[in-house]
Amino acid sequence: MLKVAVVIRHVDFEDLGCFEGVLSDHGYKIYYYDVGVNEIWTLDPCIPELLIILGGPVGVNQMDDYPFLQEEQHILEARLEANKPTLGICLGAQQMAAALGGEITPMEEKEIGFSTLTLSDEGKQGPLAELDGVPVLHWHGDQILLPDGATQLASTEHCPVQAFSMGANILGLQFHPEADAESGLERWLVGHAAELASAGIDPSDLRDDAIKYGPALKAAGQAMLKTWLEGLNS
Template identity: 45%
Template sequence: MKRALVIRHVAHEGIAGYRRPLETAGYAIEGAAACEPCLARIDPLAPDLLIVMGGPMGVYEQVEHPWLRREIALIRERLAAGLPTLGVCLGAQLIAAALGAAVHRGPAREIGFAPLTLTAAGRTAPLAALAGVPMLHWHGDTFDLPAGARLLARTALYHQAFAVGDHVLALQFHAEMGEDPRFDHWLANDAAQIVEAGLDPAQLRRDHDRLGPAAVAAGQTMLGGWLAGLAARRAAA
């Protein structure tokens, strides 16, 4: 069975709705915490798929979180080997950093459901499944587009997705989180930032209940398509 290793930075940001397409594609899912001892035990070339999830820390906060340097080095080694890698939010930013791009604070926090603007490259599979579907956004940092990457999606403020070759997919948004009950942890943990952004937590919860299922379904279709592409290329190799 193929092995997918998921690096998590906080307990309430897991693969959530992405579990179904991963298991359907035949992956056994394992988890690892992004802490110094845990990262030291990871062979970056061993998993068939590496998935790097989100978290509240910034890529540039390496003094406060020194393990970020090891994580970026781990991702860089994997990317150099051309191995399948998926990043979500902070994970996408870490992939950008591993590819030499700058990661920095953006002009404003982007929180809540909003559709993506797909580029010409993004309007093809697999992101075509997301066209017109509001996605959950929850970030205040952004990244420059890495050299050689294809921009797949954006919003007015931020890059939202890029690909490198067919084996690297970086997603700033959270298509995995539209139904997960851990969303309540997001509301509680970021209460001050939500208010600062002029948003109502109760409205975010209502939006999650109303828009989340469609977002997750589209995200599952997207990820399933990307995984199918990996399988096809692996079979042809």
């Protein structure tokens, strides 16, 4: 029997990327809910077998400007309380952390580009071990202060919490293992052109790094997701 994976997407080009095939291979039927198109508030928090919340260019602390963020919080609060399998990426991870009682604060400098993770002992023993030594894509300006009870799994020089979990079913990833980067991330570069310019980042350099590191990131990201899915508690 097919399982349902509901995916909340904030901008069209930040989709599941290389994760789609892994989910299909594990028996999931994928349904995207697009912010501004679909009515997020109509989602039943606990019915889908899997909920994934993707990244986006807004921040958790902008709820007054973007009310859909509060709708996501309500969904997450109910779902996480029920310990239903939930994966958050970038903004999605920050939303999860906030729903669990953590804080989201601005970083001194945006972290955009490719670099490896430093895994904690717990990170080395779980799905993130698949990413050890592999440069991953970072694209964020806020950081997570862990909620009580969460386990820190990974960090970088500029960001102490790159990944966290609460048991087997709840995983938040500040970075982007789903990004299908090997073709150069062109839609990302165009969609975030103003942000790159304000941060002084040359899109040509980022494009070159995406092509260089993309194949290894794709393989490792897919392996990480596969391991996580196979360890879920129903």
